[in-house]
Amino acid sequence: MPSTTVVVVTWRGRDHITACLDALAGQRPHRTLVLDNASDDGTADLVAAHPSAPETIRLARNRGYAGALAAVLPEIDTEYMAWLNDDAVPDRGWLATLEDALNATPEAAAATSSLLLADGSTQSVGVTLTADGHGADLVLAGREVFGFCGGAALLRTDVLRANGGVPGGFFCYYEDTDTAWRLRLAGHEVISVGPARVHHRHGASTNPGSxxxxxxxxxxxxxxxxxxxxxxxxxxxxxxxxxxxxxxxxxxxxxxxxxxxxxxxxxxxxxxxxxxxxxxxxxxxxxxxxxxxxxxxxxxxxx
Structure with a gap:
C-alpha cells in the first residue's frame, strides 16, 4: 500500500492539468485522487482519459480549494496526504523527497516544497508570519518556516484530522496558514524541503489581484x-x-x-x-x- 494520497484539486483545469498528471505518473508509487470542482470545460473527460487512470471525485458545485480538500479528507486512508495545485508540475523525485523528509523528522507534521515560477524564480519555500498576522511566502532557502504553501505540500493525515482538518469554509486562500498555525499550537513542526521542487503556473485557476x-x-x-x-x-x-x-x-x-x-x-x-x-x-x-x-x-x- 502506498504511503501517500496526492490530492489534486481542479476547476476548469483543462489547459494545464495534463502536465500535472504526467509528472505525478513518474513519482514514487502513490494514490492520485483528483477533486473536480464541478468544472464545465471538459476537464473531467480529460482526466478520465489520462493514461495514469487517476481516481476522480466530481463535486456537484465549486467548493474552492479549501472546501474540496475538506470534502475529501475522510476518504484518505494513507499515512500522508499531499496537497497539489492542478497547475503545479513536480520534478521527478518530488514525492519521495517529501516522504523521506517527514519519515526522518517525526516531530514535523507537514513539509513544504520549493515552488518555482515559469521564469525560474522562486515563488515560495514556505510561509512566514508577519508582524500583523499575514501569511507571506518566503523565497530564500535556509530559513525556518512558520507554515507550508498549500500549492505543494505533504501532511501527516492522522495529525491533520486530529487538529481540525481543513477549514473548508475559507473556500480559497489562507487554508494552509490556518492549518499550519493549528499544527504548531498542537506542538508539531513544519519543515521546508528545498530539493522537493515544483514548477508552478501561478494563478492559472484564480486571478490574483481580482x-x-x-x-x-x-x-x-x-x-x-x-x-x-x-x-x-x-x-x-x-x-x-x-x-x-x-x-x-x-x-x-x-x-x-x-x-x-x-x-x-x-x-x-x-x-x-x-x-x-x-x-x-x-x-x-x-x-x-x-x-x-x-x-x-x-x-x-x-x-
Whole structure:
C-alpha cells in the first residue's frame, strides 16, 4: 500500500492539468485522487482519459480549494496526504523527497516544497508570519518556516484530522496558514524541503489581484486570526481593519483593490456573520492546543 494520497484539486483545469498528471505518473508509487470542482470545460473527460487512470471525485458545485480538500479528507486512508495545485508540475523525485523528509523528522507534521515560477524564480519555500498576522511566502532557502504553501505540500493525515482538518469554509486562500498555525499550537513542526521542487503556473485557476482574490484574502486572514491568534492580536487587527475602512472615504487619490470600501464592508459583514461559529472553533482549537497562542505568536510573528 502506498504511503501517500496526492490530492489534486481542479476547476476548469483543462489547459494545464495534463502536465500535472504526467509528472505525478513518474513519482514514487502513490494514490492520485483528483477533486473536480464541478468544472464545465471538459476537464473531467480529460482526466478520465489520462493514461495514469487517476481516481476522480466530481463535486456537484465549486467548493474552492479549501472546501474540496475538506470534502475529501475522510476518504484518505494513507499515512500522508499531499496537497497539489492542478497547475503545479513536480520534478521527478518530488514525492519521495517529501516522504523521506517527514519519515526522518517525526516531530514535523507537514513539509513544504520549493515552488518555482515559469521564469525560474522562486515563488515560495514556505510561509512566514508577519508582524500583523499575514501569511507571506518566503523565497530564500535556509530559513525556518512558520507554515507550508498549500500549492505543494505533504501532511501527516492522522495529525491533520486530529487538529481540525481543513477549514473548508475559507473556500480559497489562507487554508494552509490556518492549518499550519493549528499544527504548531498542537506542538508539531513544519519543515521546508528545498530539493522537493515544483514548477508552478501561478494563478492559472484564480486571478490574483481580482476582487474575489482580495475578498477571500482579507476575510480569511481575519477569520484565521480569530481562530488561532492571541485574543489581543485578533481583536486589534479586526478593529484596525474596520477603522481603516471607515476613514478610506476621506482619502483622496487612487486606491488599491483591497482598499475599496464596498469590498471591505463585505469582508466585515462576512466576518461578523461567521463570528459565532468562529468563536466555537476557536474554543475547540484552544482545547486541543499544547502550546499557547501567545507562545506561537511570540516565536513566529515578524520573524
Amino acid at each position: 476582487r474575489l482574490f482580495h475578498r477571500w484574502n482579507e476575510r480569511n486572514r481575519l477569520l484565521m486570526l480569530l481562530r488561532c491568534a492571541p485574543a489581543r492580536v485578533a481583536l486589534t487587527e479586526l478593529v484596525r481593519f474596520a477603522v481603516l475602512t471607515a476613514v478610506l472615504p476621506t482619502r483622496r487619490g487612487p486606491k488599491p483593490a483591497n482598499f475599496q470600501v464596498p469590498l471591505r464592508l463585505r469582508v466585515l459583514a462576512e466576518v461578523v456573520l461567521r463570528l459565532p461559529v468562529t468563536l466555537v472553533q476557536r474554543a475547540r482549537i484552544g482545547h486541543h492546543a499544547t502550546v499557547s497562542r501567545t507562545a506561537v505568536w511570540r516565536d513566529w510573528a515578524g520573524r
